[in-house]
Amino acid sequence: MATQDTISSPAAASSRQLNDPALLRRRYSAERRFQAYGLAAIMVALFFLVVLFTSIISQGWTAFLQSSIRLDVTLDKSEFTDADGNVSDKAIRLANYAKLGRDALQNALGIEKPGRPEKRKLKELLSRGIDTQIRDVIEADRSRIGQTVPIWLLASDNVDALLKGSIDRDVPEARRQLDNRQVAWVDKLVEEGRLEKKFNWGLFTFGASSQPETAGLGVAIIGSFFMMLIVALVAVPIGVAAAAYLEEFAPKNTLTDIIEVNINNLAAVPSIVFGLLGLAIFINFMGLPRSASLVGGLVLSLMTLPTVIIATRAAIRAVPPSIREAALGVGASRMQALFHHVLPLALPGILTGTIIGLVQALGETAPLLMIGLVAFVVDYPVTPMDPATALPVQIYMWASSAERGFVERTMGATLVLLLFLFVMNAAAVYLRRRFERKW
Amino acid sequence: MDQQVATPASSAIIRSAVDDPKVTSKDVCVFYGEKQALFDVNLDVPRNAVTALIGPSGCGKSTYLRCINRMNDTIPIARVTGEIKIDGQDIYDPDLDVVELRARVGMVFQKPNPFPKSIFDNIAYGPRIHGLVRDKTDLDELVSESLERAGLWNEVKDRLHEPGTGLSGGQQQRLCIARAIATKPDVILMDEPCSALDPIATAKVEELMLELRQNYTIMIVTHSMAQAQRVADKTAFFHIGYMVEYGDTKQIFEDPQDKRTQDYIFGRFG
Ligand SMILES: Nc1ncnc2c1ncn2[C@@H]1O[C@H](COP(=O)(O)OP(=O)(O)O)[C@@H](O)[C@H]1O
Ligand SMILES: [Mg+2]
Numbered sequence: 001m002a003t004q005d006t007i008s009s010p011a012a013a014s015s016r017q018l019n020d021p022a023l024l025r026r027r028y029s030a031e032r033r034f035q036a037y038g039l040a041a042i043m044v045a046l047f048f049l050v051v052l053f054t055s056i057i058s059q060g061w062t063a064f065l066q067s068s069i070r071l072d073v074t075l076d077k078s079e080f081t082d083a084d085g086n087v088s089d090k091a092i093r094l095a096n097y098a099k100l101g102r103d104a105l106q107n108a109l110g111i112e113k114p115g116r117p118e119k120r121k122l123k124e125l126l127s128r129g130i131d132t133q134i135r136d137v138i139e140a141d142r143s144r145i146g147q148t149v150p151i152w153l154l155a156s157d158n159v160d161a162l163l164k165g166s167i168d169r170d171v172p173e174a175r176r177q178l179d180n181r182q183v184a185w186v187d188k189l190v191e192e193g194r195l196e197k198k199f200n201w202g203l204f205t206f207g208a209s210s211q212p213e214t215a216g217l218g219v220a221i222i223g224s225f226f227m228m229l230i231v232a233l234v235a236v237p238i239g240v241a242a243a244a245y246l247e248e249f250a251p252k253n254t255l256t257d258i259i260e261v262n263i264n265n266l267a268a269v270p271s272i273v274f275g276l277l278g279l280a281i282f283i284n285f286m287g288l289p290r291s292a293s294l295v296g297g298l299v300l301s302l303m304t305l306p307t308v309i310i311a312t313r314a315a316i317r318a319v320p321p322s323i324r325e326a327a328l329g330v331g332a333s334r335m336q337a338l339f340h341h342v343l344p345l346a347l348p349g350i351l352t353g354t355i356i357g358l359v360q361a362l363g364e365t366a367p368l369l370m371i372g373l374v375a376f377v378v379d380y381p382v383t384p385m386d387p388a389t390a391l392p393v394q395i396y397m398w399a400s401s402a403e404r405g406f407v408e409r410t411m412g413a414t415l416v417l418l419l420f421l422f423v424m425n426a427a428a429v430y431l432r433r434r435f436e437r438k439w
Numbered sequence: 440m441d442q443q444v445a446t447p448a449s450s451a452i453i454r455s456a457v458d459d460p461k462v463t464s465k466d467v468c469v470f471y472g473e474k475q476a477l478f479d480v481n482l483d484v485p486r487n488a489v490t491a492l493i494g495p496s497g498c499g500k501s502t503y504l505r506c507i508n509r510m511n512d513t514i515p516i517a518r519v520t521g522e523i524k525i526d527g528q529d530i531y532d533p534d535l536d537v538v539e540l541r542a543r544v545g546m547v548f549q550k551p552n553p554f555p556k557s558i559f560d561n562i563a564y565g566p567r568i569h570g571l572v573r574d575k576t577d578l579d580e581l582v583s584e585s586l587e588r589a590g591l592w593n594e595v596k597d598r599l600h601e602p603g604t605g606l607s608g609g610q611q612q613r614l615c616i617a618r619a620i621a622t623k624p625d626v627i628l629m630d631e632p633c634s635a636l637d638p639i640a641t642a643k644v645e646e647l648m649l650e651l652r653q654n655y656t657i658m659i660v661t662h663s664m665a666q667a668q669r670v671a672d673k674t675a676f677f678h679i680g681y682m683v684e685y686g687d688t689k690q691i692f693e694d695p696q697d698k699r700t701q702d703y704i705f706g707r708f709g
């Protein structure tokens with residue numbers, strides 16, 4: 001401003017020097033001040049980001065490790081036979097696995113003839129999930145019945161907490177979840193190399209469970225995957241087609257103006273409203289099953305549609321009109337100009353917008369709560385019609401459990417969700433670079 | 440044409456009759472919404488010759504040019520009345536295929552606008568969508584022939600698969616001319632084709648026009664009166680939506696009749 005004055009008013013120019021040091025200093029310091037504000041703003045944002053990530057990672061990383069005990073389990077044949085002495089499916093299903101596990105633990109610790117209270121204390125060291133673990137070993141190869149096989153069995157969440165240091169050994173025994181005997185057993189197992197923290201694959205494969213050590217994201221990951229698939233199959237084609245029509249073919253009149261305004265409004269509608277809409281239309285009116293990822297996917301598609309339309313329209317509008325003219329000029333029809341020239345050039349923008357829409361949908365929780373995706377689902381959904389949950393909903397459910405193991409898992413699951421979001425964003429950047437063409 | 444005939448019927452001065460014209464216009468009016476941009480243009484364009492359209496900015500030269508390949512159809516608010524015929528065929532006939540028309544009437548734009556594809560694909564696109572070639576050999580031949588005609592072959596023959604957008608401005612414009620030629624048109628429309636080019640590139644394009652004239656009917660909008668004199672056989676002078684004066688280039692520049700033409704040619708417009 002000040003320099004302009006010097007130049008534009010010749011009358012003043014004579015009285016002012018062109019290199020007035022005071023003026024220069026003022027301008028430079030103004031510039032420096034502005035840069036400092038900007039830098040400060042970025043620093044504040046970065047600071048909060050770092051705080052967020054350190055708190056999530058420091059609380060969540062232990063969720064990726066889980067304590068297991070290597071035990072030589074004797075698969076006593078009598079446990080798996082019917083009254084007539086034959087091995088049967090039913091007998092395998094109903095076998096007393098807790099006892100098998102406990103016996104193995106007892107042998108490992110060299111305890112002979114434990115009394116009732118000791119048996120209970122031993123049992124407390126093992127997870128209830130060992131039923132499935134031992135059964136899986138048998139189902140993989142039934143000839144193992146009658147043999148003694150080494151198996152890594154899940155430790156209970158208290159043992160896990162002790163190893164991870166979240167149960168304090170200095171707390172008086174009466175107020176500690178594990179008494180002194182149990183702590184001594186754990187130490188012995190660790191010493192013998194039988195008790196270890198191993199990578200927690202269960203976090204990614206288990207379904208819902210009331211014990212943290214056997215609770216996982218398996219169902220939620222499959223549910224989220226189905227939903228993303230549905231959004232990609234529903235919202236993307238409809239959104240791109242709608243945007244292309246509005247940009248390239250629709251007449252400019254009041255009706256299209258109203259449509260345009262409403263698309264923008266729709267993008268700002270709180271997501272829970274889409275949940276209510278989905279409840280009313282897909283579940284109550286169309287009779288689709290509750291808790292199904294199909295309904296979740298459709299609701300998320302509705303929510304993502306405006307984002308896709310807006311991004312696609314912007315991308316199409318950014319294609320220079322001269323390209324369109326060139327195509328029409330050599331006799332391409334409007335469809336050909338759109339499909340051969342405009343859409344390929346708009347593709348990077350469309351992809352970016354679409355992935356941002358998908359990322360939004362992946363992280364969305366509120367509408368899914370409305371349509372019953374907060375369910376306790378143990379079995380993997382096989383089709384989108386089966387009951388499922390979603391990643392953020394699973395986080396929400398775990399966050400409302402008080403057990404230490406679930407708190408850790410809440411953070412771990414948040415890390416997994418953030419990782420998915422990060423990967424998708426990276427994919428968006430990559431695809432944009434890959435398809436970007438200069439003109 | 441029906442409602443807003445603002446001024447009495449046009450009294451354009453036609454200096455010399457054209458016999459056996461390629462393109463004929465009769466009472467062509469163009470409206471952009473309520474606003475009329477062209478008033479009763481009557482013009483006969485000779486075949487295998489260059490016809491220049493000159494006049495001050497905004498007088499409707501581009502608008503008129505865009506009537507001839509119906510590019511105005513792509514502007515929603517534009518409306519054209521009157522009659523335009525190419526070789527006696529009414530191009531505004533509802534049964535006529537606009538896509539076919541645009542293959543027969545090529546267009547070159549003010550700013551070079553090659554597709555962001557390879558040089559080869561730029562030329563091949565038109566013939567491909569119109570089904571002008573049967574196989575790859577045909578296509579290769581058509582591409583090299585078009586580039587040769589546009590005087591670009593020697594410069595690009597070794598880099599046909601490099602992007603067309605990597606060429607210099609003048610080469611890009613000749614690429615656009617080659618692209619227009621590839622669909623085997625008989626009329627080529629050029630809207631200020633040299634306004635974005637340097638003098639050397641301009642000279643090349645002008646040279647090309649003189650060569651193409653033998654096989655094509657060329658209509659060119661130009662801001663440069665020197666250029667019109669160098670390349671055009673006929674010149675039409677437009678002024679605020681009217682075609683004012685039309686005749687041999689020599690007549691128009693040496694002996695303009697209308698006051699407005701005189702003012703423009705002798706540089707008396709602001
Ligand atoms: N797409 C359009 N929409 C509305 N008015 C237009 C459009 N194109 C041109 N016009 C108007 O038509 C008149 C003639 O324009 P144009 O043919 O581009 O002039 P020239 O090419 O001679 O400079 C101008 O007044 C211009 O404002
Ligand atoms: Mg123009």
